[in-house]
Amino acid sequence: MLGAYVENVRKNTPLVHNITNYVTVNDVANVLLACGGSPIMSDEPEDVEDITSICGGLNINIGTLNQNSIKAMFLAGKKAQELGHVLLLDPVGAGASALRTNTAINLMKELSFDVIRGNISEIKTLALGSGTTKGVDADVADAVTEENLDEAVAFVKTFAKEAGCIVAVTGAIDLISDGEACYVVRNGRPEMGKITGTGCQLSALMTAFLVANKEDKLPAAAAAVCAMGLAGEIGFRHMKPEDGNSTYRNRIIDAIYHMDQETLDQGANYEVR
Amino acid sequence: MLGAYVENVRKNTPLVHNITNYVTVNDVANVLLACGGSPIMSDEPEDVEDITSICGGLNINIGTLNQNSIKAMFLAGKKAQELGHVLLLDPVGAGASALRTNTAINLMKELSFDVIRGNISEIKTLALGSGTTKGVDADVADAVTEENLDEAVAFVKTFAKEAGCIVAVTGAIDLISDGEACYVVRNGRPEMGKITGTGCQLSALMTAFLVANKEDKLPAAAAAVCAMGLAGEIGFRHMKPEDGNSTYRNRIIDAIYHMDQETLDQGANYEVR
Amino acid sequence: MLGAYVENVRKNTPLVHNITNYVTVNDVANVLLACGGSPIMSDEPEDVEDITSICGGLNINIGTLNQNSIKAMFLAGKKAQELGHVLLLDPVGAGASALRTNTAINLMKELSFDVIRGNISEIKTLALGSGTTKGVDADVADAVTEENLDEAVAFVKTFAKEAGCIVAVTGAIDLISDGEACYVVRNGRPEMGKITGTGCQLSALMTAFLVANKEDKLPAAAAAVCAMGLAGEIGFRHMKPEDGNSTYRNRIIDAIYHMDQETLDQGANYEVR
Numbered sequence: 001m002l003g004a005y006v007e008n009v010r011k012n013t014p015l016v017h018n019i020t021n022y023v024t025v026n027d028v029a030n031v032l033l034a035c036g037g038s039p040i041m042s043d044e045p046e047d048v049e050d051i052t053s054i055c056g057g058l059n060i061n062i063g064t065l066n067q068n069s070i071k072a073m074f075l076a077g078k079k080a081q082e083l084g085h086v087l088l089l090d091p092v093g094a095g096a097s098a099l100r101t102n103t104a105i106n107l108m109k110e111l112s113f114d115v116i117r118g119n120i121s122e123i124k125t126l127a128l129g130s131g132t133t134k135g136v137d138a139d140v141a142d143a144v145t146e147e148n149l150d151e152a153v154a155f156v157k158t159f160a161k162e163a164g165c166i167v168a169v170t171g172a173i174d175l176i177s178d179g180e181a182c183y184v185v186r187n188g189r190p191e192m193g194k195i196t197g198t199g200c201q202l203s204a205l206m207t208a209f210l211v212a213n214k215e216d217k218l219p220a221a222a223a224a225v226c227a228m229g230l231a232g233e234i235g236f237r238h239m240k241p242e243d244g245n246s247t248y249r250n251r252i253i254d255a256i257y258h259m260d261q262e263t264l265d266q267g268a269n270y271e272v273r
Numbered sequence: 274m275l276g277a278y279v280e281n282v283r284k285n286t287p288l289v290h291n292i293t294n295y296v297t298v299n300d301v302a303n304v305l306l307a308c309g310g311s312p313i314m315s316d317e318p319e320d321v322e323d324i325t326s327i328c329g330g331l332n333i334n335i336g337t338l339n340q341n342s343i344k345a346m347f348l349a350g351k352k353a354q355e356l357g358h359v360l361l362l363d364p365v366g367a368g369a370s371a372l373r374t375n376t377a378i379n380l381m382k383e384l385s386f387d388v389i390r391g392n393i394s395e396i397k398t399l400a401l402g403s404g405t406t407k408g409v410d411a412d413v414a415d416a417v418t419e420e421n422l423d424e425a426v427a428f429v430k431t432f433a434k435e436a437g438c439i440v441a442v443t444g445a446i447d448l449i450s451d452g453e454a455c456y457v458v459r460n461g462r463p464e465m466g467k468i469t470g471t472g473c474q475l476s477a478l479m480t481a482f483l484v485a486n487k488e489d490k491l492p493a494a495a496a497a498v499c500a501m502g503l504a505g506e507i508g509f510r511h512m513k514p515e516d517g518n519s520t521y522r523n524r525i526i527d528a529i530y531h532m533d534q535e536t537l538d539q540g541a542n543y544e545v546r
Numbered sequence: 547m548l549g550a551y552v553e554n555v556r557k558n559t560p561l562v563h564n565i566t567n568y569v570t571v572n573d574v575a576n577v578l579l580a581c582g583g584s585p586i587m588s589d590e591p592e593d594v595e596d597i598t599s600i601c602g603g604l605n606i607n608i609g610t611l612n613q614n615s616i617k618a619m620f621l622a623g624k625k626a627q628e629l630g631h632v633l634l635l636d637p638v639g640a641g642a643s644a645l646r647t648n649t650a651i652n653l654m655k656e657l658s659f660d661v662i663r664g665n666i667s668e669i670k671t672l673a674l675g676s677g678t679t680k681g682v683d684a685d686v687a688d689a690v691t692e693e694n695l696d697e698a699v700a701f702v703k704t705f706a707k708e709a710g711c712i713v714a715v716t717g718a719i720d721l722i723s724d725g726e727a728c729y730v731v732r733n734g735r736p737e738m739g740k741i742t743g744t745g746c747q748l749s750a751l752m753t754a755f756l757v758a759n760k761e762d763k764l765p766a767a768a769a770a771v772c773a774m775g776l777a778g779e780i781g782f783r784h785m786k787p788e789d790g791n792s793t794y795r796n797r798i799i800d801a802i803y804h805m806d807q808e809t810l811d812q813g814a815n816y817e818v819r
Contacts, residue, residue, distance in 0.1 A: 029742035050643030097323030244530025257790025370596030517803025
């Protein structure tokens with residue numbers, strides 16, 4: 001039962017430092033407040049070590065990276081790691097540009113992340129780019145479906161083992177693995193793909209969940225995925241015919257605001273493989 | 274009938290690269306998703322050429338320009354042009370500062386835009402600043418009204434001819450011309466002026482419409498203007514007494530989310546001069 | 547009666563230049579439009595002097611400061627001061643990092659602010675950091691309550707006198723003082739703390755209120771605080787059971803959109819000490 005992990009977030013008010021893109025940053029801040037956490041944003045190299053020091057987790061999202069923020073990612077990451085904080089990487093657009101791919105790979109080399117969370121294309125890029133010579137099946141399809149699920153689970157497990165951290169591949173079906181077990185999550189709605197930033201929000205949420213549940217990182221990461229997907233389901237139920245993606249965005253964050261142990265226990269739709 | 278252009282956007286899922294301001298960027302992303310397009314944001318010089326290469330159009334908005342993003346605008350613009358992508362300029366604040374005016378003018382000199390879209394003050398600044406010695410009436414009034422419409426249409430046609438691209442002047446009455454024909458659009462509501470970023474959203478929308486309708490750029494640009502204005506009308510009908518500009522913002526994007534051929538064909542309010 | 551100050555904002559349409567963080571900037575722009583003002587954002591050193599020159603007030607918020615924007619803050623601040631504009635400082639995160647604390651203190655040294663607005667921790671940091679050797683009670687508690695109100699009022703008055711400007715400490719109870727009188731405001735709701743950026747919005751609102759009421763800066767600042775808190779109360783009344791912090795954000799800005807003299811006169815809850 002994953003519901004207890006959301007209660008721990010509300011009890012612990014985890015402070016999360018976000019070096020993230022300016023597109024979805026407001027929603028990232030509001031979703032962290034909605035789940036019971038507290039957000040801080042800072043991407044200036046001279047500022048980030050101080051800021052990350054007072055937090056419990058660091059969420060690095062390369063969605064609108066620049067030379068300055070890249071420096072900040074490494075500085076903050078090293079400081080956070082030194083302090084034993086939770087470290088998450090959201091490699092937005094890895095594979096779409098050399099700078100993004102290389103930055104993500106270099107961050108993986110220099111830092112020990114607790115979680116890497118992305119879509120299947122981003123994660124495949126990292127799996128290939130990290131120079132693996134065996135095991136990581138780069139031919140895994142570009143969307144995880146019931147048909148290719150076995151293959152996808154094997155891919156995520158293998159990459160998690162190689163990366164030495166939890167890997168979360170999110171999409172229509174979400175896979176979260178530490179290399180041993182793999183949570184397969186079937187919450188969410190396709191309409192969530194029409195809102196910018198649900199992935200960014202999930203990365204922030206997951207960081208908060210891990211900070212508040214440090215002894216149970218894998219199920220806590222899976223709980224964050226279930227909570228976000230379930231919020232998408234709950235928010236959708238409140239949609240009126242004239243509502244579209246902008247209102248849906250609000251309703252999902254609102255549903256996170258009301259998410260509690262009972263709701264998550266009843267609504268989480270997952271299996272462990 | 275302009276409705277077919279919106280259907281083409283939904284069929285083609287145009288990928289639009291936005292170098293845009295951080296004020297309204299989230300709404301820009303959501304409106305692109307709402308219309309059936311797909312947004313990418315990147316303003317780091319080292320990143321933009323790769324990113325723009327995988328897109329079909331580039332939307333340059335100078336709303337919060339800085340030295341770094343200005344470099345990125347030129348680099349991305351040249352690459353996009355080389356690849357035959359749709360190029361749009363939104364000269365936010367041209368006339369309000371030397372840096373904005375000069376940046377817009379230099380972008381116009383070095384790049385061949387498909388569309389320049391702004392308010393009447395911004396467009397007048399560019400018309401004057403581009404060094405025209407005849408034809409462009411700098412005395413055109415600061416708002417397009419039914420009273421000065423003939424003069425305004427002539428001004429926009431002349432400037433479009435000189436600039437060698439579509440010019441869209443938006444306000445209470447919108448004018449969109451390629452130098453020959455001029456669409457006069459009377460959709461929209463005055464309350465839209467109380468929301469930040471409806472202009473920025475329109476520029477992004479227009480870029481997507483042109484990418485998906487490359488053979489019909491002028492009517493596609495007019496269709497985007499009608500769609501945005503009509504969304505303002507539809508969204509307004511759903512407003513409750515306690516709703517204000519923040520809710521209205523959501524309702525407009527929601528209305529774009531539901532915009533289809535029939536709705537646009539029935540609601541578009543325009544004439545061609 | 548503070549209601550007249552909101553009417554003056556609607557009559558004067560104060561143009562406010564914001565150098566502010568990218569987290570809450572969209573809400574800052576929309577709240578300025580909601581109250582009858584007009585926002586401009588610019589944080590590029592080469593751009594800010596021109597931009598601030600056409601405005602009536604400058605709102606400096608260090609929420610996501612960087613080396614470039616810090617330069618811009620000083621340049622814009624000096625130009626705004628030279629032109630007699632309203633100057634407000636929102637020292638977001640002062641005390642959380644050396645860069646933030648030092649930047650805020652240096653801004654206070656080089657510029658004559660009309661208002662400094664922050665939470666009690668930020669204001670305490672500045673009171674200590676500015677090198678006061680007497681009078682400023684650094685032991686004031688970390689939240690203003692009915693129990694420590696006398697002490698907190700004395701602290702704010704003393705710091706306002708030393709800083710030579712209006713100081714506004716906002717929280718469950720808000721204190722606004724010019725060193726002589728102190729407005730004690732009891733509007734607002736605790737749920738406002740679950741939305742990112744209500745403080746940033748208030749700073750922008752306050753700047754607009756002062757620009758439109760230059761002869762009555764202290765009551766105008768108090769009026770802005772009452773208006774924001776009252777908007778929180780009004781917005782909350784329209785919340786449905788499924789609504790959360792994201793919808794609440796919209797409702798508060800919507801309530802500012804409808805705020806008028808009568809509403810503020812009837813709803814403002816304050817005393818002067």
